[in-house]
Amino acid sequence: MELNKSQLLRFTTAGSVDDGKSTLIGRLLYDSKSLFEDQLEAVTTTSKQKGLDGVDLALFTDGLKDEREQGITIDVAYRYFTTPKRKFIIADTPGHIQYTRNMVTGASTANAAIILIDARHGVIEQTKRHAFIASLLNIPHVIVCVNKMDLVDFREDTYQSIVNQFEAFASKMLIPDIRFIPISALLGDNVVNRSEHMKWYMGAPLLHTLETLHISSDINKVDARFPVQTVLRPQSEGYLDYRAYAGRIAGGIFRKGDEITVLPSGFTSRIKGIEGPDGPLEEAFAPMSISISLEDDIDVSRGDMIVRSNNQPKATQDLEVMLCWLNNSPAKPRAKYTILHTSNQQKAVIKEVIHKIDIQSLNRNPDDKELSMNEICKARIRTTKPLMIDSYRENRTTGSVILVDDMTNETVAAGMIV
Template structure:
């Protein structure tokens, strides 16, 4: 390959659209094997890695390459005493760049799926063709729905163990469709596959001629990605106030942070929340230059024409488009901690750059994962349970619903005594 061809290829890869997807499934559904097959058959693994895996596979007595070993680095790290909840894998094809968030399958690690799925464009939910849709499948699908992941791909795996039966595949499809019809999911696709043998992962299966759809990689490469950034509602949470004391910056007072959504331009009238004072944007400064406009998710410093008392946790918004400023919020909460929630216990709530003290005032109802029925008159939340709750904060938070704005619509709760993250929530 010539130097120019290499440059063109690098330029093409740089311009490729990025797709983030998470994998979820119960224990032994074949997630590690699927990721290994995806990387191996798409030629996204270095030769020395392949040689090492082939050597290890032989030492373990495997006839071929043990694809699950491509994620063994995670297990090795755990053996060294390092805890990693979500493992990220990166690979590129000529059509698209990918980030895989690989989450553990054990039920006690369901909370980790919330972490891995929070920024995903798509969710791969693995189902063992022999066992069909089980409780963990429903839980993962429900969390994907709550997080508003636009695409769900149900990978009906281990088809080789049911003799590539179309009847077995249709049974799983029917089970999942019956459940998912109650969820707010825009796009659900089904792919029968054998990750172990490579059927319908990267290459089409010769064993399932009855399946007329595309294999997994082609589906991921051609899937439409819509931006999850709210481009309408301008929100700028202030992270810090810049007062550099050096020549040329003596009178500089900038408000630094990352734009959560929308667009800000020089001369725009903005309101500082929660105080309600208004001013106009004087300058928008990036690292090395001044900008006429900035948009999410850029990190910038904004100066105003008026001297207003602003500190971390305040928010700059368009004066004609304000979020709600409230101390009482309703949240769909996923409980992440081993210890159950305590009635009216106090926690720290983190929302954008804002941190306040908060209390769970009321547990409105829990969700039964199997039936999606609401369970009322419940006193506490246990690990992995999902519920609608009412939270009271000491000072107002500037909030949008999660459906409108992922950034300003999400919160986490931290136990002050242990400093552990106990819950993650989506504002309704």
């Protein structure tokens, strides 16, 4: 099958501190000739100033001056590159435990996740945490790169032992496709080009794997969901009686004449017209941004959802979510938060922590109710007004929520509805 050259693959990189993520991404950019000349010159100059014989590949991804001076990467950095076969967006997430929350941000829209493992250390807690988050976020492809094979003499038995460790842990999770590649990001083995040191490895290098991964759409094409962002009421001449509802389709297809229901009110009507950026449309589908006008003059406002009458989401004030706590301060029992769901914004409380997840074993702990930064739990949330929800596995948009602290206005948690 011929690949679509305009097809975009979003992938995230994750691993523990010093597993070589920046070097790996630098190697991908360098060996695939995806760097501008001025970038290459700047990094070459900086490498010489540091007294290095060659190019410090990690500098290609260390974006901020402060980060370079500290020698660490401390936030999600998005990088873009193109090969003759495909376009890529990389979300480079930090390895430090205290920045695990950044992986939730970086991986939330990813088609694939690269998890780096230091061949000297094998599967560690951060490896398990990142694999679990990849599973939780429903990422279809996970590529496990066993890095620094040059430091273990390119031994096949060392590599196979790590593969066995990871497979034993991953068998408890739902990850559709897991692949393993032994690499040396520093030397370039099996990154863009095949390794001469590991002829026992019969698979493809990393770049070829990324170029040929099947990208399945994560957009729900069946369940029609249209969260209303704003009501359009132009006051100009000729539009005095015009009313339409603007937003971005979160799932499915809408057509002129469709019978629809507005939630949570339950009012019904039919679609009179659909407008896109370039004019009227007969139909529109996710993730298009459009406006919809209805045949009947009914009450619709921001936060409502237009759906097809014969296919409706669940409208509820009680949610069960897998919650990843992102904030430095622990969750406050019965404290009020603002919950953001599509274009809807309500007040909410965490009614109950049902169980926390032990990342090492994936065991559920129903007795520990304290929720601190980077911890993941299943929780019950109560909202002041109904939200129109699907499960996260059915629809990433209508199945995800964010909690915001009312006092500080900080985002404190991200949740996947189960």
